[in-house]
Each structure stands twice: as structure tokens, then as C-alpha cells.
Amino acid sequence: ETGVTQTPRHLVMGMTNKKSLKCEQHLGHNAMYWYKQSAKKPLELMFVYSLEERVENNSVPSRFSPECPNSSHLFLHLHTLQPEDSALYLCASSQARGLGEQYFGPGTRLTVT
Amino acid sequence: GDSVTQMEGPVTLSEEAFLTINCTYTATGYPSLFWYVQYPGEGLQLLLKATKADDKGSNKGFEATYRKETTSFHLEKGSVQVSDSAVYFCALSLAGGSEKLVFGKGTKLTVNP
Numbered sequence: 306e307t308g309v310t311q312t313p314r315h316l317v318m319g320m321t322n323k324k325s326l327k328c329e330q331h332l333g334h335n336a337m338y339w340y341k342q343s344a345k346k347p348l349e350l351m352f353v354y355s356l357e358e359r360v361e362n363n364s365v366p367s368r369f370s371p372e373c374p375n376s377s378h379l380f381l382h383l384h385t386l387q388p389e390d391s392a393l394y395l396c397a398s399s400q401a402r403g404l405g406e407q408y409f410g411p412g413t414r415l416t417v418t
Numbered sequence: 419g420d421s422v423t424q425m426e427g428p429v430t431l432s433e434e435a436f437l438t439i440n441c442t443y444t445a446t447g448y449p450s451l452f453w454y455v456q457y458p459g460e461g462l463q464l465l466l467k468a469t470k471a472d473d474k475g476s477n478k479g480f481e482a483t484y485r486k487e488t489t490s491f492h493l494e495k496g497s498v499q500v501s502d503s504a505v506y507f508c509a510l511s512l513a514g515g516s517e518k519l520v521f522g523k524g525t526k527l528t529v530n531p
Contacts, residue, residue, distance in 0.1 A: 406464055
């Protein structure tokens with residue numbers, strides 16, 4: 306595997322389900338990010354982990370819970386979601402304190418029914 | 419605050435036409451500037467970058483020049499192809515401390531044969 310991988314690529318879940326999104330980076334980076342991309346809205350930064358510590362949480366509802374067990378892996382745990390949470394969830398990685406360029410995974414298309 | 423403004427889309431061109439997508443920025447420091455591209459059903463890919471004034475980033479026939487005097491980073495391509503149809507995002511990052519990319523809203527490009 307190369308670059309940034311995300312699983313699953315597609316997920317359909319009910320509002321009472323619990324699921325997790327997984328992201329893995331193979332680039333030797335030490336910062337990782339979760340973004341939400343909804344139709345007709347700008348890209349929204351949700352969480353930032355740098356050197357395995359959460360450095361930013363942009364007022365994301367508590368039904369989204371991130372976990373970063375090491376510099377290569379990032380999870381987004383989901384529970385009791387709402388239909389408006391349906392979106393493409395993108396993971397990215399970068400070198401902390403570098404020039405800022407981030408490398409993105411292909412995303413997980415989430416549908417909440 | 420730091421921000422990126424890019425031209426509203428959608429943009430529709432015929433194959434072999436000249437492309438310009440305008441991007442201007444506001445930043446308190448000396449940002450690095452990026453163009454990302456998102457093909458249908460995929461994540462964002464770094465297209466090109468420039469890290470200081472007067473730098474020109476280029477890739478796959480696309481070019482953008484970092485213009486500090488006009489705070490701009492316009493994307494250009496001399497002859498577009500159908501395969502260039504995608505959404506293009508301009509972004510900035512403040513090097514040396516910030517872990518954030520600030521994105522524009524994206525410009526959808528459709529190239530017709």
C-alpha cells in the first residue's frame with residue numbers, strides 16, 4: 306500500500322448504529338487530519354492530530370470521536386449520527402511543522418439513513 | 419483571518435481551450451500556496467505548489483505563479499482535455515507552525531469534447 310488509504314470506501318448506517326472509519330498513511334508523516342466534504346459546502350476541517358496529540362477540534366459534535374493510536378493510523382468513531390452527517394469523509398496526512406502540504410486518502414462516502 | 423477566495427464555478431470549456439481559475443488570498447504571514455484537484459469519486463490530490471513569492475508551480479501542463487504584490491495564485495493551462503474535468507481547490511498554509519490548510523470553496527471544471 307502506498308499513500309493514504311481509507312476503509313471502508315462506502316458506508317451506510319442507521320442513526321442508532323456505531324461504526325468506525327479507518328485511515329492509514331504510508332508516507333512517514335506525523336500529522337493526520339479528518340475533513341468533512343458535503344455537497345455545495347466548503348471543505349470542513351474536523352480534527353487535527355500532530356505528533357499523536359489532538360491539536361484542533363473545530364467544534365465537532367460529540368457523536369464524532371477521533372482516535373490516533375500512532376502516527377500512521379487515525380480512526381473516526383461514529384455513533385447516533387443524523388442524516389445531515391451524510392458526506393464524504395476525507396483523511397489526510399502531512400509532516401508536522403513542514404510546509405503544510407497534505408496528502409489525502411480517497412475518502413469514505415457515508416450515508417446515514 | 420487567513421482566507422482564500424477563488425472564482426465561482428462551474429466553468430465549462432471545450433477541449434483545447436485555455437483555462438484560468440483565479441485565486442486570491444489573505445494571510446498574516448508568508449504562506450505556502452497550493453492547488454489541489456479532486457476527480458469524480460476520489461479524494462483531493464496535490465496538483466502543484468509554491469512556497470515563496472515569484473515561485474512558479476507546475477504539473478501536468480498546469481501552472482500557477484505566486485504573486486505577492488497582488489496576493490494571487492491563479493491556475494492556468496494552455497490546452498485543456500476532457501480528462502481535466504474535476505473540482506479544483508486553491509489553498510494556503512502558514513509554514514513553520516500552523517498545521518492547517520485554508521481552502522477555497524472549489525471550482526468545478528467541465529471540459530467537453
